[in-house]
Structure formats: structure tokens, C-alpha cells
Amino acid sequence: MPVTRSLSVSPALPIGLFDSGIGGLTVLRAISHRLPQEKLLYLGDTARLPYGTKSRDTIIRYTLKAAQKLVDEGIKMLVIACNTATSAALPTLREHFFPLPVLGVVEPGAQAAVAATRNRCIAVIATEATITDGAYQQAITRLCPQATVLGRACSLFVPMAEEGWIDGPLAEGAAHRYLDDIFTPAVTAPRPDTLVLGCTHFPLFKKVLQRVIGPQVHIVDSAETTALAVDGELQRLNLLRPADAAEEPAPRFMTTDNQQRFVRTASLFLGRTLHHGEVELVNL
Amino acid sequence: MPVTRSLSVSPALPIGLFDSGIGGLTVLRAISHRLPQEKLLYLGDTARLPYGTKSRDTIIRYTLKAAQKLVDEGIKMLVIACNTATSAALPTLREHFFPLPVLGVVEPGAQAAVAATRNRCIAVIATEATITDGAYQQAITRLCPQATVLGRACSLFVPMAEEGWIDGPLAEGAAHRYLDDIFTPAVTAPRPDTLVLGCTHFPLFKKVLQRVIGPQVHIVDSAETTALAVDGELQRLNLLRPADAAEEPAPRFMTTDNQQRFVRTASLFLGRTLHHGEVELVNL
Numbered sequence: 001m002p003v004t005r006s007l008s009v010s011p012a013l014p015i016g017l018f019d020s021g022i023g024g025l026t027v028l029r030a031i032s033h034r035l036p037q038e039k040l041l042y043l044g045d046t047a048r049l050p051y052g053t054k055s056r057d058t059i060i061r062y063t064l065k066a067a068q069k070l071v072d073e074g075i076k077m078l079v080i081a082c083n084t085a086t087s088a089a090l091p092t093l094r095e096h097f098f099p100l101p102v103l104g105v106v107e108p109g110a111q112a113a114v115a116a117t118r119n120r121c122i123a124v125i126a127t128e129a130t131i132t133d134g135a136y137q138q139a140i141t142r143l144c145p146q147a148t149v150l151g152r153a154c155s156l157f158v159p160m161a162e163e164g165w166i167d168g169p170l171a172e173g174a175a176h177r178y179l180d181d182i183f184t185p186a187v188t189a190p191r192p193d194t195l196v197l198g199c200t201h202f203p204l205f206k207k208v209l210q211r212v213i214g215p216q217v218h219i220v221d222s223a224e225t226t227a228l229a230v231d232g233e234l235q236r237l238n239l240l241r242p243a244d245a246a247e248e249p250a251p252r253f254m255t256t257d258n259q260q261r262f263v264r265t266a267s268l269f270l271g272r273t274l275h276h277g278e279v280e281l282v283n284l
Numbered sequence: 285m286p287v288t289r290s291l292s293v294s295p296a297l298p299i300g301l302f303d304s305g306i307g308g309l310t311v312l313r314a315i316s317h318r319l320p321q322e323k324l325l326y327l328g329d330t331a332r333l334p335y336g337t338k339s340r341d342t343i344i345r346y347t348l349k350a351a352q353k354l355v356d357e358g359i360k361m362l363v364i365a366c367n368t369a370t371s372a373a374l375p376t377l378r379e380h381f382f383p384l385p386v387l388g389v390v391e392p393g394a395q396a397a398v399a400a401t402r403n404r405c406i407a408v409i410a411t412e413a414t415i416t417d418g419a420y421q422q423a424i425t426r427l428c429p430q431a432t433v434l435g436r437a438c439s440l441f442v443p444m445a446e447e448g449w450i451d452g453p454l455a456e457g458a459a460h461r462y463l464d465d466i467f468t469p470a471v472t473a474p475r476p477d478t479l480v481l482g483c484t485h486f487p488l489f490k491k492v493l494q495r496v497i498g499p500q501v502h503i504v505d506s507a508e509t510t511a512l513a514v515d516g517e518l519q520r521l522n523l524l525r526p527a528d529a530a531e532e533p534a535p536r537f538m539t540t541d542n543q544q545r546f547v548r549t550a551s552l553f554l555g556r557t558l559h560h561g562e563v564e565l566v567n568l
Contacts, residue, residue: 046338047338047342050334053330053545054331055542058331058541128545155447156440156444156449159439159440159442160440162439163439165461170461173454174454257342258338258339
């Protein structure tokens, strides 16, 4: 007998977003662009970032704690806006917080990649943990068993994004160093026609990446695909907050450490200036 | 009445080294080069790195816990082989573990800089936390009140070192981006004649940095100056381990997370291959 989901939450509650730091703000931005009437509550676990170089068990432990904080605040949906946390902890979170809907960033990206590719050769760039974990590789081949998936850890893009070095010769040089061999056609394998940005920091490099790999390669931005999945899931569960012309609620931000740094770097990701008073310091 | 130090430890015990990750291995390497007869016990708190972007209170809490682990293992001296932890936590550690001798990396670097400079204009590069904290600036002006100290956070050098990008156009481009304005002579300030590498990762960039700032600038490598200070302090306390031609003890390594990554990146810092069996996983 299938387990029945008995979820009784109000559509007025916010969507909770969790990330190890600030990268998830690209997801928040995409959701707020697509669903401006939704309340958003963001928690960045900056005290313990980056998750990308930590072990699976550690990531699961940290993510559970952070998610519990969001659930305690009252949310109608949990979005793991962090590829590393999604690939390590999503099944555990779904089980733990059942029947709360829990969405990750991997599945939507994998679906978009499979939908976009024509030659079934897909490249994925992400942090070391996400690539080692093989989450995208698995999600893509589950949807398309004939696909060839080439994964590449691009660890340096995260700190480069936070430093604001998202364009210019250094970003371009790093992109070449990470990607040239993958996008050089070989006798043994086709050249990927699709590139998945498997880390929430990476949408900031979209322009540079497109320049380096060429305009014919389709780039899947997992922030945008996740926003699309959130929209669909809220519709399915009849949990969309009614649009109210009088109000477009401002998101709430919580961080576990160093508000100042959060405010400074967040502005880069949000595309608008964030103020100190908008960010609350919490202890997990 | 001055407090008397009554320290009764055996010279045969190891020197304990602590770092938030693997950067401190440059200090270990310098110590083992200078004092090959000493036993060395290294703890890298990789589960919670980087400290460089965390707040002072968090850094103190983490450092105390890690130092306690080393003290429990039995050591004759504690070296905080991490600039961020030194600048945030050294006084607290000295008080907490008194009368155990506790050395940091900031003071030796400041002394060497003051000894080297002729025009009393000194540049310091470090992580954001070390620069914001002002530890070098204070240590240098305490020794030489007339000194002008220019601090610059070079956050990206840490992940670049761990990625092995320590030479070539990207490292050089980053060095230019961080340093050009400091080393361009201005009307208002002299050009620094001394550069302090205020982060244990940075000795790996010594060649590139020397190329970018010119051969006439003196570079202070805080790993080497710390090894010198350790040597002096052990002599002063009569705690040098007697040289034994038959044995040059291998260091012991402990890490709080991800042994594999530790082994891989550590090799870059140690200048030799480290094996998986040499690294112990510990829980703090």
C-alpha cells in the first residue's frame, strides 16, 4: 500500500531555502523572479562552509540541522539550494521531514540536460564532492541510460565567484583550464552539446563559459531549472500563494556566521544591494 | 610577583602543530627541515575549514577544541600553524594551556619583516580574517611604531594552492590583480620593500610573487620564520630532542575529515607523496 502524504500547511507560509553559504542565492533569485508573490526564507550555513570538500556523513549531519531550523520557523516547502547537500542528503531529508515536500537542485538540472541534448553527450561541472558523489551522472543516466556524462570538478569557481572575479582574463583562463580537454573533440568520444552548471555559484560564470565552450553548446542553469520545478510542485500540491498586487514580500535571510561578509558577497549573487539589517545571525 | 612557569615535559615528546587544513604543512616542512630529529604531530581541522572567512569567536572555539586534542595526545610545544587561528586565538590558547609553550606564526613573521625592511614600508598578504583582524599590522607597529603597513586580503590564493595552480598565467594574473596597486609607487606613500606571506598557503606562490613584485622586494616566509622561532624556544627551554643518527622520526598526521583529499593536497605542500595509511581520521 503506498504511503499517503497528508500535508496540511498553509500556502501563505514561506518556501525555505538552504545552502551551505551564499551560492543558493542564485536559486532564490530565480524563484523570486518566477514566483514574485512567494515568501522566501533563506538559511546560509556560512559558519561551516564549504560543504564541497567535506565527507558525505558530515554533509548529511550539517544539512539535517540546518533544515530543522527552517522547519521550526514554519515553511511549506524545503529547497536544498546546494548541489553538494542535495547529492549527499536529499533522500535522508525527504524521509526525515516527510510529508513536507523537499526539492533538490540535481534532479531538475538532470531533466533539463536530458531534454536539451541531441548527441546524448553531457558535461557536468560542480564541486569536488558533487562530482565524486556522482549524483548528476546517476540522475542523468537514470533518465537516459545511453547518455555519456563527463564530470569535472571546478573547485576554484566558488571562491572566484565570491571574490567577484566572474569575468575577465582570470575567469576565462580558469574556464579554459577546466574545460578545454572535455570540449576538444576526440576520436573516442563526441564533444558534449550540453553543459550542466552543477553548482549554485556557477550561473555567475555563464557568459564566460559560453564564450569558452562556444555558442552552440546548451548551458543548463540549475538555478533556473529548480525555480521551474518549485513552481510545478507548488501547483501540483495546490500550495501557490495567491498573488497579491499590493505586496511582493521581501525575502528573509539567516546566516550562521559573519553577517558582514554575507551582506557583501550576497549582493553579487542577488544583483541588488543587501543591507545589514536584512540578515539575521542564527546559531544551529 | 611574576607567575613562574613550571613545565615538566620530556624533550622526547612531539611538537604539536595545528592548522585549519593543510596550509600548516608548509610550517611542518620548514620545522622538519630545520629540526629533523624532532617528532611532529599535525592536526588539520579539515571538517571546518576554512577559518579565514569565519568570525573571531567561532575561530577561538574551534581552535581550543583542536588544541586540546593535541595536548591530550601528549606534546611538549604547541605551534598554531595557521595565521587566522593565531591572530584570533593565540592569547586565549596561551592562557588556557599555560605553562605549555604556545607559538603562533604572526610574531615571527612580524619580527623578520621589521628586521628586513629599510624604508619601513611593509606589505602583508593574508586571508580576509587575518587582514581584518589587523594582527600583523599590530605586531609590526608594536616592534616598529614608525612602520607603514599595507594589508591586502588575497582569499583566492588558498584554493588556488590546493588546486595546485601555483605557477603559470593564472597564478601570475591573480598576483597582479591583488598586488599591482600596492607596489605601484605613489606620491603619498613609498613602495613597500618587504612583503610578508601572512598565510601558510602562500609560500607556494613565492616564485610567482617575486616575479610580479620584482627581485628587489624582500619576501618574508612565515613558515621559515616560525621554524626559526620554534628552534629558539626549544633551545631556551632546554627541550630539543637529542639528535639520534639512527632515527629521523616520521611525522604523524591527523585530520577531521576527508583523508583522501588531505593525502592528495598534502603532497603538494610537503613536496613528497603522502600515503593514505599515514593519515588518521579523528573526531573533535
